[in-house]
Structures are given as C-alpha cells and as structure tokens.
Amino acid sequence: MGRLRGEITLSQFLTRSLREDGRKPIQSLVLYTQDEWKGKEGQIGQFTKEDGRKYVGRRLIDVPDPFGCHANWVEHYWQDFGSVLDRFAPNVRIVSTTEAYRNPEMQALVRDLAARAEEVRAVVNKYRARHPYPPGWIPFEAFCEQCQTIGAKTTSIEGMNASYRCERCGHVGKSSIEKGKLNWRLEWPALWKVYRVDIEPFGKDHATPGGSRDSCKEIAEVIMHFRPPMGIPYEWVGISDRGKDLGDMGSSDFLGFTPVQWVEVADPEVLRYTYAFNPIFRRVVLDLYRVDTYHDLYDRAEDLFYADEREGDEEDQARSFELAQLSAPPKTKPFALSYRHAAFLSQISPDSGRVEWCIKRLRDTGILTRAPNGLERDRIARRLAQSRAWVERHAPENRVKLLEQMPPEVTRQLELGDRNALRMFATRAASLRWTEDAIKEAMVTLTKSGTLPVETNRFFRDLYLVLLGTERGPRAAPFLAVLEKDWVVRRLTEAAQ
Ligand SMILES: [Zn+2]
Ligand SMILES: [Zn+2]
Structure with a gap:
C-alpha cells in the first residue's frame, strides 16, 4: 500500500495530466528482482517448512516461493500487488531488473562502465569518503555459478562474461553479465538512461543533499553524459492498528497491508483520493480499522466536487476527488450510501x-x-x-444481529427507570423524521434535558440490550437510521411495558 503512493498513484496523476496536455508519456514501475535477498527477519519468517537462511545472498528471482504455489519469491509476493494494480493505475509498464540486464543497451553500458572503471571509481568514492573502493574495483556484482548468489567480486568483463572471485564460497570463474547487476549507484542512472526516464518520484530517504540520489545524478551527468530525470521526493506511508502507529510500511519487513486487502473493503478511488489530497511531503498513516472514516472524507469530497460554491481547502478536496477518479464522473451527483x-x-x-x-x-x-x-x-x-x-x-465491534424477539433474560435486566427511559425515547421516535441527524438530535436533546430517569450510558445500554441483546453496540444514530422506524418504536414500546 505504501508503494502505491509515489511510485503508482502520483505517477499516474502525472501521466494522465501530461497526456491531457497532448504528450505521450509511459508510466513504468521497476521491480528490483536482480537484487540480493537479504533474509531479513520478516523474510526468513515466511519459510515455515524449511530454514530460509540458506537462500540469503541469492537474487530475489532465485529464492523459492515459501508457499510453493508460484515459480519463485518474486512471483508469489507480486500477486498481492500486481494482480490488482490495473485497478489502481491502468497500463503501467512493469520492468524487472532481470529483464533490464537482458537488454543489449544495458549490457553495452555495463561493458562501457567496466572499461572506464577508474573514472567511475573516482566519482563514486567522492560519496564514500570513509570506505572508498580500492584501485581495480569494477562496479559490477557478478553471479556466482557455484553457490548461486549475487555479489561476487568482478575481476574483468569481456564480451558477455564477467570473471569473478566469490567471497562467499571462494569460487573463481565466469558468468554471464545477464545474471549479475551493476553496483546500485550505477544501476539507478543506467535504468534512467536505458528506459528514458524523464520524471521520477522517489522515497524521501534518497533525497538528502549529498545523499544517494545526488550521487546518481552526478554519475548520470559526468560518467554517462545525459540529463538526469526530474525527481519528486515523497514521504512514507505509515501503518497503524486502531490508532496505534506501528511505523512506516515496508514490504521486506512485512509491515503494512496489501492492495489486495484494500480492494476487499474499499474501491481504489478512495485510496487514490487520500493520496491525492495529502501533500506528497506529508506522512500518511493508514489503518484498516478506520476505513469507514476514509469513506466519509471521500464522500464529502464528492459532495464538494458537485457543489456550486466552495471555499478554502474545499477546492483541493474537489480537485483531489476528480484526480482520484479512474473514469469520468457522471454529470450529476450520484447517490452515495454512507x-x-x-x-x-x-x-x-x-x-x-x-x-x-x-x-x-x-x-x-x-x-x-x-x-x-x-x-x-x-x-x-x-x-x-x-x-x-x-x-x-x-x-x-460493528457486528450486529437484531434480536427477533425479546428474550426473558433481556426483560429481567430492565428496571423501572430503564423502561421509562425507553418509553420516553419511543414517544419521541414515533414523531421523528427518520434520518441519522434527526435521531442524533433527539437523543442529544433527551439526554441533556435532565428528565431521563437513568444516566446516559445506562440509556444506551438499554437501547442496545432491547435491539441487539448486548450491552454495547455501534454508534446509535447511524445504526437506528437504517432500521425500520415502526419496528424500532414497537420494540421500545414492548420493552417499556
Ligand atoms: Zn505462491
Ligand atoms: Zn559463490
């Protein structure tokens, strides 16, 4: 879900706006499948039938699916994201780095960088004052044919092959450059160049001055001789559980939830609205427990989109709503069920x-x-x-099951004051226009009037008891509003007898 913010939603807004402007942009997403699988705690924990530690050092694409239902690790976890991606942003071009190294242009770049290794090293070392790479360093991480890991030290590159010495297993040999990868500081600008990237949102951790992205920009200009893309740093998305902030989402830590989980409970547009409305430099925290309130905000923005007049940030709400839509909104405001x-x-x-x-x-x-x-x-x-x-x-907590009949154990729990309180509310209810607001107002008036024979808490407990058979329930007014008024009045009157 965090990934959907900058890499998908923001990029899709940009792509669409540029298209409306008569340009022909392509939105792409890079999957770093050639990267090393680090075997973080959360990743190891996915393996329950075997010890996952033995896969540390392999490329992500070479780690098996812990559940055995897909060809590998990447494909298994891509399912929770890729299978619904089109519903959040259509027509995204997916590029894996594994594919990228099969691209002749990328391979030519690898050979060129290896041939100019000293020049590359001088620039990279400016950003590694404490741990500079030694003379002879080649910015390529080779694949070890013996232990099947990535990151073997490259000693030379000739044609399609990298000669290497593996520091994990000691093997000395050759492997195809298709199987290896550039050092990340070279890989990032290489991807910009090969895929002609013009605009790129990126996580704010890369944005510090003199940080990783600055180094990649310099490499693009000085070593690869092209203009780096315009960058847009964005803030992370946090996860909370019933209001408790658990930190920033992170897929390799398995912290967060997936787009597949989102579409089970909400339309993609509701999330797109949240991401559109919040400034890109502000942290957004998502909580599955609060999905109802995200809908309230979205519905409110829809009202404003169709309103004749708007003031203050209502304009932003309306525009964000418009951006969030994946198809043209109807001419007149459609009915929205809370x-x-x-x-x-x-x-x-x-x-x-x-x-x-x-x-x-x-x-x-x-x-x-x-x-x-x-x-x-x-x-x-x-x-x-x-x-x-x-x-x-x-x-x-919002589970409800209406009591079809009032059982004796409910009746027994109602004292005289409880019954009178329910009767008072029943009398008011009978003449009410049965809307959430009117019901709420009637309840407030009643509980504040001082005439109710029981405490406010006790009154609500009585209400839930006679309707649901439990002492607690959902917020009363919206719940009562969806019930039949006559049925409610009959039940309260019956309880009051
Ligand atoms: Zn699977
Ligand atoms: Zn090895």
Whole structure:
C-alpha cells in the first residue's frame, strides 16, 4: 500500500495530466528482482517448512516461493500487488531488473562502465569518503555459478562474461553479465538512461543533499553524459492498528497491508483520493480499522466536487476527488450510501436478494428518495459487500444481529427507570423524521434535558440490550437510521411495558 503512493498513484496523476496536455508519456514501475535477498527477519519468517537462511545472498528471482504455489519469491509476493494494480493505475509498464540486464543497451553500458572503471571509481568514492573502493574495483556484482548468489567480486568483463572471485564460497570463474547487476549507484542512472526516464518520484530517504540520489545524478551527468530525470521526493506511508502507529510500511519487513486487502473493503478511488489530497511531503498513516472514516472524507469530497460554491481547502478536496477518479464522473451527483450505513444494512439484510432488499429499505427510511440508476445500484452493491467484509475482518465491534424477539433474560435486566427511559425515547421516535441527524438530535436533546430517569450510558445500554441483546453496540444514530422506524418504536414500546 505504501508503494502505491509515489511510485503508482502520483505517477499516474502525472501521466494522465501530461497526456491531457497532448504528450505521450509511459508510466513504468521497476521491480528490483536482480537484487540480493537479504533474509531479513520478516523474510526468513515466511519459510515455515524449511530454514530460509540458506537462500540469503541469492537474487530475489532465485529464492523459492515459501508457499510453493508460484515459480519463485518474486512471483508469489507480486500477486498481492500486481494482480490488482490495473485497478489502481491502468497500463503501467512493469520492468524487472532481470529483464533490464537482458537488454543489449544495458549490457553495452555495463561493458562501457567496466572499461572506464577508474573514472567511475573516482566519482563514486567522492560519496564514500570513509570506505572508498580500492584501485581495480569494477562496479559490477557478478553471479556466482557455484553457490548461486549475487555479489561476487568482478575481476574483468569481456564480451558477455564477467570473471569473478566469490567471497562467499571462494569460487573463481565466469558468468554471464545477464545474471549479475551493476553496483546500485550505477544501476539507478543506467535504468534512467536505458528506459528514458524523464520524471521520477522517489522515497524521501534518497533525497538528502549529498545523499544517494545526488550521487546518481552526478554519475548520470559526468560518467554517462545525459540529463538526469526530474525527481519528486515523497514521504512514507505509515501503518497503524486502531490508532496505534506501528511505523512506516515496508514490504521486506512485512509491515503494512496489501492492495489486495484494500480492494476487499474499499474501491481504489478512495485510496487514490487520500493520496491525492495529502501533500506528497506529508506522512500518511493508514489503518484498516478506520476505513469507514476514509469513506466519509471521500464522500464529502464528492459532495464538494458537485457543489456550486466552495471555499478554502474545499477546492483541493474537489480537485483531489476528480484526480482520484479512474473514469469520468457522471454529470450529476450520484447517490452515495454512507459506508457505516452500508455496514449495518449488509448485516441485517437476508443473504439472497440482499441488494434489492437494502434498496427497498433505503427508500422506506427516506435515505434514498428515488429509484437508483444502474451506476448507483452498482455502487450500493459494492459498498454493501465491502463494508460487510470490513466489519468481519477489521472492525468486529460493528457486528450486529437484531434480536427477533425479546428474550426473558433481556426483560429481567430492565428496571423501572430503564423502561421509562425507553418509553420516553419511543414517544419521541414515533414523531421523528427518520434520518441519522434527526435521531442524533433527539437523543442529544433527551439526554441533556435532565428528565431521563437513568444516566446516559445506562440509556444506551438499554437501547442496545432491547435491539441487539448486548450491552454495547455501534454508534446509535447511524445504526437506528437504517432500521425500520415502526419496528424500532414497537420494540421500545414492548420493552417499556
Ligand atoms: Zn505462491
Ligand atoms: Zn559463490
């Protein structure tokens, strides 16, 4: 999910805007499959049937799939990202570094850099004052044919082959340059050059003055003789669990969640909106527990997009909403079912014919004032399914099951004050326009009036008890708003007897 921010979403906004400007940009994503698998704790932990430590030093592409269902490590973990990438940003060209080294232009560059190793070394060492590379260093990490790792010390390059001495196993031999990789400081500008990169968002850790990206820019200009791309540094995406910040997401630490997990509970546009609205230099923290609030923000932005007047940052909200769309928004504002309403409706509705049942209920309760068109119907259906999955997987406190009848153990827990309080609310409810706001207002008036015979907490406990059979429940007003008013009034009156 973190990766979707700069490398995918921001790049897609740029690509689209440039296209609207009459240019022909290509959006690309590089997968560093030729990199060494470091065997971080989280990575080792993926192997449960064998000790993963034996794969340390291999290229990512050569590490087996710990679960055995794909050809290798890369393909297994790409599934959680690549299988839904098109839904977040269509037509991204995927380039793996493994493919890049099969490109004759890249191979020519490798040979050229090896031939000018001393010149390269002088520039690179400016950035390695404490640990300069020794004379004779060649900026290429060869593949060792004996222990199958990457990073063997290259002693010379002739034609397609690198001669090497492996420091892991001691093997001395030759391997194809297709199997190795340039030192990262040369690889980065080489990719810019070979793939004609004009604009590149990159993580802020590379952005420090005199840092890694500056060194790559210098190499591009001084050694490879081309103009480096315009760079856009971006802030990381953090992960939190019920408001507790767990730090920045990181795929090799297995910290975060995946785009596949996101699309189970929300449309890609909702995330694209979050990334569009937050300035690129500000940290964004995502929490699956708070998916409902991301929808509130998104729906609010949609309202503003269709509004006649906007002020302050409402303009930014509306523009971010527009950027977030993957297809042209309809001319008039479509009906939006609140995510929280959808979460409750999806739980109190029958399995078969759920969407029709919910639409009928939305019309009966006045939340939906006309027959929905096809697009609106699809949106309602999606939110019902997504919010239901969200409650099940990430927010079980919002689980509700209506009591079909009042069991005696509920009745026994109601004292005189409880019954009177419920009666007072039932009387008010009977004359209310049954909307979330009106219900909320009626509750506030009642609890603040001082006439309620029980404490506010006790009143809500009574309410949940007679409707759900539990002492706690979801936020009351949005929950009540999706129930049939007559049913609620009948139940409260029955409980009050
Ligand atoms: Zn697999
Ligand atoms: Zn070796």
